[in-house]
Amino acid sequence: MTRSDRARKVAGALLLALAVLAATALGAEEPRQAAPLITPPRRTERLQRGKALYAYYCAACHGPRGDGRGSNAEFLAKAPRDFTDAAYMATRSADDLRRVITEGGPGAGLSYLMPAWGRTLRPYQIEDLIAYLRSFAAGGASAKRENHVAPETPPGPSLR
Numbered sequence: 001m002t003r004s005d006r007a008r009k010v011a012g013a014l015l016l017a018l019a020v021l022a023a024t025a026l027g028a029e030e031p032r033q034a035a036p037l038i039t040p041p042r043r044t045e046r047l048q049r050g051k052a053l054y055a056y057y058c059a060a061c062h063g064p065r066g067d068g069r070g071s072n073a074e075f076l077a078k079a080p081r082d083f084t085d086a087a088y089m090a091t092r093s094a095d096d097l098r099r100v101i102t103e104g105g106p107g108a109g110l111s112y113l114m115p116a117w118g119r120t121l122r123p124y125q126i127e128d129l130i131a132y133l134r135s136f137a138a139g140g141a142s143a144k145r146e147n148h149v150a151p152e153t154p155p156g157p158s159l160r
């Protein structure tokens, strides 16, 4: 290899390194979502999914704000649970909520007016909902503020 060959190779390698650096620098300027400060991403995603599911399946009875005042509530003989009642919700374990949601009211000694969702929703979706229900009593930062509009198609995988 001659001297000039080597020089050319070195120059080529330098150019390549520069190109890679430039590409990385450009990439870094793309807008990125701000990293959540307190809530780890997985929980945020869970709440987002839970929120969409809630708007579609639950809000008509339990109310967009989780206070039990959905548009359907006045037609029910039994008032839908008010999830903003922190004292009551603190008495319910995750297992309790999971059972009611999966099996419906009768599965947990409650009213049949609370439907069973175990054949409609996947287990992970029920966990998403539980996380979201909890957020109502926790001040509902994610739950209360925004406008809930039920999506026209069911969120998540299509129904079985």
Ligand code: HEC
Residues within 6 Å of the ligand: 054, 057, 058, 059, 060, 061, 062, 072, 076, 078, 079, 080, 081, 092, 096, 097, 100, 101, 105, 109, 110, 111, 112, 113, 114, 115, 117, 129, 133
């Ligand atoms: C048709 C109206 C209706 C819909 C839709 C509905 N619920 Fe309910 N739900 C009720 C009623 C009524 C009760 C109160 C039952 C009772 O106290 O006997 C209730 C109670 C509950 C409870 C309280 C259980 C407890 O321990 O007190 C949970 C949790 C719950 N619903 C979750 C959900 C979720 C999640 C959805 C959506 C996937 C949903 N509900 C959709 C009517 C509804």
